[in-house]
Amino acid sequence: MALSREEREKFLAEPHVAALAVDAEEGRAPLTVPIWYQYAPGGDIWIMTGPDTRKNHLIQAAGRFSLLIDRLEPTIRYVSVEGPVIDTTPATHDHLRELSARYLPPEKVDGYIDFAEKNHGEQVIIRMRPERWVSSDLGTV
Numbered sequence: 001m002a003l004s005r006e007e008r009e010k011f012l013a014e015p016h017v018a019a020l021a022v023d024a025e026e027g028r029a030p031l032t033v034p035i036w037y038q039y040a041p042g043g044d045i046w047i048m049t050g051p052d053t054r055k056n057h058l059i060q061a062a063g064r065f066s067l068l069i070d071r072l073e074p075t076i077r078y079v080s081v082e083g084p085v086i087d088t089t090p091a092t093h094d095h096l097r098e099l100s101a102r103y104l105p106p107e108k109v110d111g112y113i114d115f116a117e118k119n120h121g122e123q124v125i126i127r128m129r130p131e132r133w134v135s136s137d138l139g140t141v
Helices: 005-013 054-062 093-103 106-119
Strands: 018-022 031-035 045-049 064-071 076-090 124-128 132-139
Touching: 005 076, 005 132, 018 054, 031 054, 045 093, 054 064, 054 076, 054 124, 064 124, 093 106
Parallel strands: none
Antiparallel strands: 018 031, 018 064, 045 124, 064 076, 076 124, 076 132
16 A cells, blocks of 8 residues: 555655665666665755765766665565755765764764765765655555
8 A cells, every 4th residue: 555645754764774776877777776865754865975986977967866765574665756866065074974873873873984984085965856756565474
C-alpha cells in the first residue's frame, strides 16, 4: 500500500542509508551508490560528496538524481524520491558534523569527523528538491 505524504516524509527523515542513482554516460547504466543524506519533512534533501567525484560530475550534468531508501523491519517499506538539483555549495565542518551525528553513535562522531577532514578532502553539499515520490509498505513477511 502506498504511504501517505506524512508517512513517506517521516520515513525519509529517519537515518537510513540511501541508494543514490543518477544518469551516466551514454552506453552505461545509471550510477548507483550508497550514500548518507539529510532531510526534514517538507524540506529539501542534501547529500555531501567530493567536488571531483564521478558522482558529483554526473549529478551536475544531469541536473537531478534519485534516492531509494528501504527497510525490512518491522515491515517491508520503501520510499523513492527524485528531483532537480537546486544548489551546490562548499561543505562546512558543521555540515559534516550534522551528517555524521545523524548516522553514527555520539561517541564515534568526533573520531569520524577527524578522519573525514584529514582523508576526504574538500566536499560539496548538493541540495535536491523532492519532486516525484514512489512509496509502499508491503507488510510483514
